[in-house]
Amino acid sequence: MNPLLKTLDLPRFAEIRPDQIETALNQVIADHQAVVRSLVENEPVTFAEAWMPLERAGTAIAGVWSVVSHLHGVADSPELRAAFAAGQARLVRNHLQMMQNGALYEVLVGLSRTSEFAGLPDADRTAVEHMIRDFRLSGVALDPEKRERFAAISVELSSLTTAFGNAVLDATDAWFEHVVDESLLAGLSDSDKAMFAENARARGQAGWVVTLQMPSVNAILSFAEDRALRERVYTASGTRASDRGPHAGQFDNSERIAGILALRREAAALLGFADPVAWSLATKMASGAGDVLAFLRDLGRRAKPAAEREFAALASYAAEHLGIGDLQPWDVAFVSERLRKSRYAVDEQEVRAYFPVENVITGWQDLLDRLFGIRMVERRDLAVYHPDACYYDVTDEDGEVFAGVYLDLHSRPGKRGG
Structure with a gap:
């Protein structure tokens, strides 16, 4: 059986190959589309019948794709990158096909109007309400031509965003x-x-x-x-990955950035928003761009005086003690370390010597145990995707395993930042 389809088990990384991604997606996407067809044909009105099958089918897709996405982030290869790009495009198309399905939208709207719905737990009602909102934000109400264009934009945006990240990774590894x-x-x-x-x-x-x-x-x-x-x-x-960076002609993201911005503007306009900011804020707490700008400007006003004082202190110290009369961005961290050591006798490199990774992990485990009564128990019988990675069972006070954590602390070529 395709190891990617064992979504209830921990990923069997040693068995996963890029050529298995397409076949795994074939199955979970087909299952998802079958659920959508059944809901449209039968028009159920209960939460158990109208929502739960859709959630289970979506969770099956997420179970496959979360493993693929993780490998794409931490163990990139040309073969995986190609399979990821093809799979991502398929998933975007499938998602838009569902979110622009007017009949499915009406099923969920019908559910939201039932007496049962009003008595559901907040989390259940919110999940359905957000999905109904997202149908509208995906163009379900557009005429067919505009709906088709919105779907095409979504696929292209996904492709450009993935290519942008690939260029940053490649530029990072190349220099x-x-x-x-x-x-x-x-x-x-x-x-x-x-x-x-x-x-x-x-x-x-x-x-x-x-x-x-x-x-x-x-x-x-x-x-x-x-x-x-x-x-x-x-x-x-x-x-890096810019028109001014090393290998600029090979990894320059300038055209991708311009393309992403243009497509976001077009998509926002199709949905009736003034700009991409308004489109983005439709799912966020801020009521408009003015609120966001007011918050940022207020934050800037509060932070700037302290920042200016600190920069002046750095510049004075650099000129007086380090012979740097024109403090530049590449000097700030260096001068900060020297100033900290001079004024407070804090040497970051000496401090770091007391915190090798093994000690930090042991301290982390002890802290979790003392604060929350949970323990991290390393498992060495599971295959991981790289020798740097390891896996911990998370157990409660009775020793029952209720979660797990993959830990992968070190940077390396083929691993994305963050």
């Missing part, structure tokens, strides 16, 4: 600086240098390799004494 003179890494800890040495070994090179993975970027910007190196890393990180 590196090979260091052969250790003096260039002055100020960095032995553990950071070991990380850079491991990067070099992974590429079959001697010396050290600085990358755009966040642990590497943070180490350079916070501790590297070589200002030019800090500038190169900051600039490469901040401009």
Whole structure:
């Protein structure tokens, strides 16, 4: 059996292959479409008959796709990327086909008007009400031509968004600086240098390799004494996948950004919204763009004086003690660390030495036990998708397993940020 279809079990990562994604989606999408047809034909009016089959079918799709999406995020490969893109397009089309089904919409509206519905728990009523709202936001009330255009826009937006993320990942993995003179890494800890040495070994090179993975970027910007190196890393990180970044012609996202914005404007207009902001806020607490801007501007007014004071203190310290007369963005983290050490005798690198990952995980486990009475018990009998990853059963005070956690702490090529 296709391991992706065992959605009630933990993912069998060792058995999952990109060529299994299409067949798994074939089944769960077909099952979902059969449920929709049955609801439209039978027009049930009870929550158990009108809502629950739809939720179960949607959960089956989510069970397959959550595993695929996770692998796409943490173990990217050309084959997986292609299968993910094709599957994502199919799922968007299937979702829009359901959300633009006027007959299904009427079934849910009919459910919402029954006497039973008024007595349902808040969570059940809210789920149905939000789905009815989302039907409208998906173009169910549009005329056929506009409905078809909205669906096409949705598929294209999904494709562009996925391509945008792929370009950022590829640009991150493509840039590196090979260091052969250790003096260039002055100020960095032995553990950071070991990380850079491991990067070099992974590429079959001697010396050290600085990358755009966040642990590497943070180490350079916070501790590297070589200002030019800090500038190169900051600039490469901040401009990756842009028209000004390294490998710009290969990974430039500029046209994708323009395309995404244009399509969002068109989709919002089709639905009768003034702009994409109004469309987005239709599902959020803020009543309009003015509320959002007022909040942000008020926050800015409150934060700016403190930020200006802190920046002035950094600039003064940098000029007086570090010979940096023109404080730049790539200097801020470095100067902040030096100022903290000078004023408060706090050395971040010395503090980090007391918190190796093993100690942090043990402390985390103890804290969860003391605060909530739950324990994290590592399982070594389960296949994971990478040697860095591990799995923990979550048990209650009686030792009963009620949840599980995959832990994957380290950055690496092919793994997306966040």
